Amino acid sequence: xxxxxxxxxxxxxxxxxxxxxxxxxxxxxxxxxxxxxxxxxxxxxxxxxxxxxxxxxxxxxxxxxxxxxxxxxxxxxxxxxxxxxxxxxxxxxxxxxxxxxxxxxxxxxxxxxxxxxxxxxxxxxxxxxxxxxxxxxxxxxxxxxxxxxxxxxxxxxxxxxxxxxxxxxxxxxxxxxxxxxxxxxxxxxxxxxxxxxxxxxxxxxxxxxxxxxxxxxxxxxxxxxxxxxxxxxxxxxxxxxxxxxxxxxxxxxxxxxxxxxxxxxxxxxxxxxxxxxxxxxxxxxxxxxxxxxxxxxxxxxxxxxxxxxxxxxxxxxxxxxxxxxxxxxxxxxxxxxxxxxxxxxx
Amino acid sequence: xxxxxxxxxxxxxxxxxxxxxxxxxxxxxxxxxxxxxxxxxxxxxxxxxxxxxxxxxxxxxxxxxxxxxxxxxxxxxxxxxxxxxxxxxxxxxxxxxxxxxxxxxxxxxxxxxxxxxxxxxxxxxxxxxxxxxxxxxxxxxxxxxxxxxxxxxxxxxxxxxxxxxxxxxxxxxxxxxxxxxxxxxxxxxxxxxxxxxxxxxxxxxxxxxxxxxxxxxxxxxxxxxxxxxxxxxxxxxxxxxxxxxxxxxxxxxxxxxxxxxxxxxxxxxxxxxxxxxxxxxxxxxxxxxxxxxxxxxxxxxxxxxxxxxxxxxxxxxxxxxxxxxxxxxxxxxxxxxxxxxxxxxxxxxxxxxxxxxxxxxxxxxxxxxxxxxxxxxxxxxxxxxxxxxxxxxxxxxxxxxxxxxxxxxxxxxxxxxxxxxxxxxxxxxxxxxxxxxxxxxxxxxxxxxxxxxxxxxxxxxxxxxxxxxxxxxxxxxxxxxxxxxxxxxxxxxxxxxxxxxxxxxxxxxxxxxxxxxxxxxxxxxxxxxxxxxxx
Numbered sequence: 001x002x003x004x005x006x007x008x009x010x011x012x013x014x015x016x017x018x019x020x021x022x023x024x025x026x027x028x029x030x031x032x033x034x035x036x037x038x039x040x041x042x043x044x045x046x047x048x049x050x051x052x053x054x055x056x057x058x059x060x061x062x063x064x065x066x067x068x069x070x071x072x073x074x075x076x077x078x079x080x081x082x083x084x085x086x087x088x089x090x091x092x093x094x095x096x097x098x099x100x101x102x103x104x105x106x107x108x109x110x111x112x113x114x115x116x117x118x119x120x121x122x123x124x125x126x127x128x129x130x131x132x133x134x135x136x137x138x139x140x141x142x143x144x145x146x147x148x149x150x151x152x153x154x155x156x157x158x159x160x161x162x163x164x165x166x167x168x169x170x171x172x173x174x175x176x177x178x179x180x181x182x183x184x185x186x187x188x189x190x191x192x193x194x195x196x197x198x199x200x201x202x203x204x205x206x207x208x209x210x211x212x213x214x215x216x217x218x219x220x221x222x223x224x225x226x227x228x229x230x231x232x233x234x235x236x237x238x239x240x241x242x243x244x245x246x247x248x249x250x251x252x253x254x255x256x257x258x259x260x261x262x263x264x265x266x267x268x269x270x271x272x273x274x275x276x277x278x279x280x281x282x283x284x285x286x287x288x289x290x291x292x293x294x295x296x297x298x299x300x301x302x303x304x305x306x307x308x309x310x311x312x313x314x315x316x317x318x319x320x321x322x323x324x325x326x327x328x329x330x331x332x333x334x335x336x337x338x339x340x341x342x343x344x345x346x
Numbered sequence: 347x348x349x350x351x352x353x354x355x356x357x358x359x360x361x362x363x364x365x366x367x368x369x370x371x372x373x374x375x376x377x378x379x380x381x382x383x384x385x386x387x388x389x390x391x392x393x394x395x396x397x398x399x400x401x402x403x404x405x406x407x408x409x410x411x412x413x414x415x416x417x418x419x420x421x422x423x424x425x426x427x428x429x430x431x432x433x434x435x436x437x438x439x440x441x442x443x444x445x446x447x448x449x450x451x452x453x454x455x456x457x458x459x460x461x462x463x464x465x466x467x468x469x470x471x472x473x474x475x476x477x478x479x480x481x482x483x484x485x486x487x488x489x490x491x492x493x494x495x496x497x498x499x500x501x502x503x504x505x506x507x508x509x510x511x512x513x514x515x516x517x518x519x520x521x522x523x524x525x526x527x528x529x530x531x532x533x534x535x536x537x538x539x540x541x542x543x544x545x546x547x548x549x550x551x552x553x554x555x556x557x558x559x560x561x562x563x564x565x566x567x568x569x570x571x572x573x574x575x576x577x578x579x580x581x582x583x584x585x586x587x588x589x590x591x592x593x594x595x596x597x598x599x600x601x602x603x604x605x606x607x608x609x610x611x612x613x614x615x616x617x618x619x620x621x622x623x624x625x626x627x628x629x630x631x632x633x634x635x636x637x638x639x640x641x642x643x644x645x646x647x648x649x650x651x652x653x654x655x656x657x658x659x660x661x662x663x664x665x666x667x668x669x670x671x672x673x674x675x676x677x678x679x680x681x682x683x684x685x686x687x688x689x690x691x692x693x694x695x696x697x698x699x700x701x702x703x704x705x706x707x708x709x710x711x712x713x714x715x716x717x718x719x720x721x722x723x724x725x726x727x728x729x730x731x732x733x734x735x736x737x738x739x740x741x742x743x744x745x746x747x748x749x750x751x752x753x754x755x756x757x758x759x760x761x762x763x764x765x766x767x768x769x770x771x772x773x774x775x776x777x778x779x780x781x782x783x784x785x786x787x788x789x790x791x792x793x794x795x796x797x798x799x800x801x802x803x804x805x806x807x808x809x810x811x812x813x814x815x816x817x818x819x820x821x822x823x824x825x826x827x828x829x830x831x832x833x834x835x836x837x838x839x840x841x842x843x844x845x846x847x848x849x850x851x852x853x854x855x856x857x858x859x860x861x862x863x864x865x866x867x868x869x870x871x872x873x874x875x876x877x878x879x880x881x
Contacts, residue, residue, distance in 0.1 A: 211752070213745045220738065224727040230718065231738035232707040 011293070012285060017329035018297055021322055023034040032318055039312040046307025047300060053307070055189020059261060061299040062195035064254055067277030068284055068291035069202055070249035073290030075286040076209060077242020080141040084274025087125050087149025089155050089248045089265075091118035091254025096231045097163070099176045099258075105181035108345075114180065115255045122251020123244040125151060130243030134236050140243060148274070159267045171267035192260035199292075201249075206288040218242055252272065283330045288309065301326065351376040353400070353431070353512060354545055359407035360395055362778075367769075370406070371567045377512055377543050382534060383573070384546045384554035387564030388587055389782025389813060390769065393547050395565070397514045400545075401433035402426035424453070429766035430511035435516070436781070437722055438497040442490035447472060449489045450504040453805065459813055475506050479536045480529070493673060494719070502533075513537065514545040517807075531557065541577070549811065551583055565590035580869040581864055588811065635698070637662050637830045639801060643682065643692030650678040650687060653854040657692075660799070665821055667833040667841035670851030677719065679851070680803050680834050684716045685709050696799065710739065717788055717799035719804050719834075725788045733759040736791050737770045744762050766790040766816075782813055793820055800824060803834040805844065838870045 025043070033039040043057040047057035067084060074081040081087075095118035165174035182192040209215040220228045221238035229235045254270055261280050262269050280298050284290035305319025348666035355375040361368050367391045377383055387393045398404040398722040399413065402420030413429055420426045423433070440449050440630050447465075450472055455463045469485060476482055481499045482493075488812045498518070503515055518530055534557055536543055548554050554561050562572040570590050573583070584780065585591060621843050636659035653675040660666045670676050681687035683694070685706040694702050696712060706716065718724045726735055736759045737744060744751045744758070756772065763770060768786045770779050776787065785807075792800065802821075821831045821844060835841050841848050842862055850858040850873040860871045 074713040138397065141516040156540060207749070211750055212748050213741060213750055216734065216737075216741055220727060220730065220734070224723070224731045225737070226724045229718070230706055230724045234707070235740065 005148055011290075014290075014293065014297070014330055017283075017326050020329055021301070021326045024185065024325060025322060028288070028318070033313055035312050039308050039314045042308040042311045043304040043314065045309075047245055047303045047306070051186055053188045053303075054253045055186035055191035057200070057299060058195055059189065059191040060303065061295045062191075063257060063261075063273060064276055064280055064295040064299055065202065065291050066198045066253045066256065067273045068295050069277075069288060070246045070253065070278030071277045071281030072284065072286050072288055072291060073205065073209075073218075073249065074246035075281055076222050077218045077238055077245075078225065079133070079239065079242045079246070080280075081126055081129070081243055081246040081250075082141050082146050083126055083129065083144030083148030083151075083247070084250045084277045086151035086274070087122035087250035088245070088254040088270045089275045090125055090151050091122040091251030092258045092262070092270050093155050093158070093163075093173070093265045094121035094232055095255040095258045096173050096176060097235075099180050100174060102117055102180075104177070104179075107181075110145050110180045111182065111259055114176075115252060118255030118258070119248045119252045122254065123248035126247020126250070127244035130240035134215040134239035134241075137282075139185070140239070143242070155265070156267055159265055163265075165264070168264075173265045175264045176258065179261060182256070186187050188341075189213050190261045194234065201252075202288050202291065203343040209288060215239075250277065250285065253277075268292060279327050297326070298323065348862075349378045352379045352413065353377040354401060354412040355396070356412070357397060358399055358406045358411075360392075360399065360404065360406050368567050370399070370408070373567075373569045375400075375562060375569060376527045376572075377545060378560070379543055380538060381560060382538060382544045382546065382558040384548055384558035384561045385558070385564060386548055386551060386554050386561060386583065386587060388549060388811065390712060390780045391564040391587075392565045392567040394516065395567075396569075397433060397516070397547055398546060399479060400426070401431055401514055403433075409513045427505070427508050428508055431514070432505035432508065432510035432512070433514040433776075434498055434501045434505065434516060436516045437749075438501050440492075440497055440500060443486070444489055445485065446483050446487050446489055446492070447485040448509055450485075454504075454508050456638055467740065472503065475503055478540070479503075480532050481621065495676070503743070511541075512545070514547065516547045518546060518548070549587075551580060551587070554583075555580065559587045562643070564586055570641045583639045584638070584811075635645055636660060637697060638832070639693075639695045641693045641695075643689045643694060643830055645678055645682055645687060645689040650681060651675050651854060653678045653682075653851075655692070656854075656856055658831055658849055659858060662798075663825050663832055664847065665825060665833060665845045666847050666849065667835060667845035668851060669835055669841040670840060670857075671836060675851045675854040676834050676836060678854070680719065680801070683801055683832070684714075684718070702729050710795075713798040714801065715792040715795055715799070716801045717792050717803060719803075719807075720787055721785060721807070726776055726784055728775070728784075730776060732763075732768075732774050732776055732779065732787060733772070734777050735761055735787055739791060739795055762787075762790045762794060785813070789817065789820070793824075796827075797824075798829050800829065800831045801834070802831060804837070805833060805835065806837065806840055840868070842866075 004138075014071075028097045029036045029039055046051055048221050049322070068087065070084065070087075071081065095114040098117040098120060099110055099114045101111065125147060126144060129138075129140040129147060132138040132143050133140040160171040165172055168174075177189065182194050185191045185193065185195065209219060218238055218241060220233060222232070222242070225235055228238070241265060252275075253273055257270055257272070258265060276298065280291055280294045283298065284292075284294035300321065301323050305316065307315060308314035309316055309319070353376065355373065356717065358370050358373040358375070372435075373392070375385075375396060375398055385393045385397065395547060396403060399406045399795075400420075400549045402423040402425050405421075410421070411433075418425075418429055420429070426432065441452065444452070447469055448554060451468055451790050453464075456468055458464045465741050472485060473556075481503055483496060483499055483503070489497070489500065502513070534544060546554065546558060553654075555578075555711075558575050560572060561575050561578065561583065562581060563570050565586060566586075570586050570591070638660040640659075643656045644652075644654050646654075651673050656675070656679065658666070668676060678687065682689050685708070686773040688703040692702075693700060696709075696714065697699050699712070701709065701712070709716075722728060727738075733755055737755055741750065741755075744754050748874075759772075762768065765788070766786045768779075768783050768790065770783060770787075776784060781788070800821075805817050805821075820862075821833075824831055833841065833844055842865060848862045848870065849856055850860075854871065
């Protein structure tokens with residue numbers, strides 16, 4: 001009773017999508033680049049060209065895995081958390097502020113506190129939308145998005161105004177002190193302990209979803225709320241729980257960013273994680289373990305495009321088009337089931 | 347004289363890749379112009395698959411379909427409709443937010459030259475169809491307001507609107523209610539007179555014989571015979587359905603089949619009960635305190651048909667059937683008794699405790715089990731695995747330290763599958779199972795909790811002989827242990843067959859409360875239509 005969709009066929013269809021995207025890349029490169037071979041080489045080998053690149057590639061993939069996992073929880077519970085951007089951002093700011101306010105203490109408790117604050121902050125933000133849905137049947141898709149947007153602007157203001165470290169050239173809060181940094185794994189890259197923690201969290205969430213009673217309740221509510229109610233399973237709380245868990249993981253994503261990569265909340269630095277989380281969860285067919293390959297691929301496309309832009313004459317737009325193609329090919333099927341779910345839900 | 351078939355299916359085979367089940371094996375099937383052709387067979391005999399192939403829902407592995415002189419390949423139901431073949435399913439797909447009219451013309455809108463839908467012409471055409479076939483619906487209503495048989499009518503109308511020649515009806519008897527005369531019969535006759543050919547998928551032998559010109563029997567994926575219904579013996583058909591052979595060597599199965607036993611069986615059952623040690627005789631039973639008691643219950647809120655001042659009692663060891671035509675309050679009663687709707691006035695007591703407005707969760711804690719009419723939406727989660735569907739009531743028994751114990755769950759579901767003869771392999775998604783097997787999963791799950799009261803809506807929907815017999819046995823067993831069953835059914839015969847007592851609802855009121863042993867189908871039929879009963 002582990003999975004509803006079959007992992008093998010899922011991996012296969014992802015592979016087909018990736019294959020198709022590369023095929024299109026091969027076809028197009030001669031037309032869009034004056035140095036097609038260099039572009040291709042940079043695109044494909046970029047992430048692996050040095051330990052610095054590899055480390056940064058994995059580091060970003062790790063953050064994306066966590067963001068994807070956040071959306072997996074939301075989808076599995078039949079909810080649509082569209083507020084990832086604001087939740088990551090607020091998680092990052094909350095972590096930064098908590099750690100900055102801490103008197104010079106030991107590293108580990110400070111890191112743990114930072115992660116906790118970030119998680120709670122994201123969970124709270126997203127939980128509000130779940131609560132509104134439960135209480136007044138407000139569409140969580142809209143409320144989480146609106147809430148997140150306003151939070152993004154508020155934090156933008158805070159970071160560029162009251163909380164800004166005027167010594168730095170960036171619009172940013174002050175940096176956190178070095179004992180709170182997550183240990184680096186592959187110097188000089190940013191790859192840090194957070195990456196391994198993310199893998200552990202994925203394992204934990206998988207166990208939670210498929211082997212725990214709460215996970216069972218959550219998934220049943222996600223698949224068929226009417227049936228869950230009929231079976232005597234609590235229903236109302238599962239408007240909030242998936243949202244809060246999802247927001248919590250997004251918040252944690254912000255924490256990991258601050259503690260392991262940015263060491264401060266820089267304006268706009270976490271942008272994209274919220275949206276990319278949705279894409280990665282969809283590529284990974286909303287299965288916890290599958291967010292790992294999904295995030296690796298997604299990041300690879302993004303990173304490859306970036307290095308091709310820097311070292312050859314590849315365009316940013318084309319990189320985005322490639323991502324879109326993969327997303328399009330991979331999500332077509334999922335979109336259908338999701339729409340159907342929404343119809344029966346109404 | 348031999349008529350030329352309108353449609354020929356030849357050598358149709360289909361194996362489902364998901365579970366390797368051979369649903370059809372080299373099936374030949376003909377439809378003559380203007381005939382009513384019943385396709386009968388037990389659950390999982392392949393009759394639905396065959397018709398899904400004909401209506402373009404499923405692609406056969408081999409074999410072909412000929413209409414007239416040309417071979418056809420249907421890639422979708424739409425293709426089939428273009429060739430004049432349409433199917434009315436048991437589970438209807440509609441757009442709930444659209445009006446009835448919008449649903450009927452969906453995909454076949456008539457446009458004026460500016461590309462706008464010509465509503466007045468459209469609705470005139472639909473009205474004309476409704477009048478012609480005696481299928482009446484309020485066109486402006488939103489489709490979600492419709493009852494299940496209303497939705498069936500809607501789909502039928504939309505097929506007629508598309509000008510479909512061959513109409514396949516899946517289990518129409520359980521869905522078109524006896525509504526002031528026999529609507530189904532009228533509709534079938536009208537359709538036939540207009541030159542349509544009809545295929546009825548059914549497992550009810552009696553109706554098949556009554557309505558159709560020809561009958562084909564499916565058994566284990568094969569078509570084991572086609573007969574003129576005027577010249578075929580019912581015994582032969584039953585044996586074919588059950589054994590696949592007409593010289594059947596299992597007369598035993600026949601005798602027990604639900605079809606063959608009218609109200610009489612229950613009487614003998616109650617005699618058996620009286621011999622039981624703990625149970626009281628009929629007159630003593632009346633004295634025991636009721637398990638469930640409704641007094642003066644009214645509900646007129648929401649979209650459900652209203653009910654007014656409903657009172658009745660259900661005692662331990664009793665099977666009570668509530669019957670009536672749909673829209674006369676059965677569904678409201680079902681919702682109220684199971685915590686999905688709250689009555690405005692009146693009192694519902696279970697074992698003396700007032701349970702008005704209790705949620706289904708609270709009711710389940712009090713050992714009330716419930717099998718809903720909407721089996722596929724409310725009664726099961728089609729996207730979850732069979733096991734996950736089975737443990738929904740007792741999953742907490744399988745967990746320790748927050749984790750579910752996989753082995754125990756597997757053991758539990760294996761036991762249920764064996765006990766109830768459910769054909770499914772481990773880890774199968776429920777939607778991969780046949781309709782009958784899904785029903786069994788639901789019934790198995792509800793009964794294994796050993797409830798004190800079972801609320802069972804439309805027990806025999808989608809079930810065949812053995813399935814119905816099985817359910818009857820289960821209900822009788824519950825009776826013997828002192829539990830009670832409340833059957834809510836719109837099928838008079840079923841009410842008569844299964845129950846000790848019958849309550850008839852008419853326009854939201856209890857019109858009669860009678861012992862089922864001195865009733866005939868006609869008596870009840872009259873009461874259902876509001877002709878008042880003397881008592």
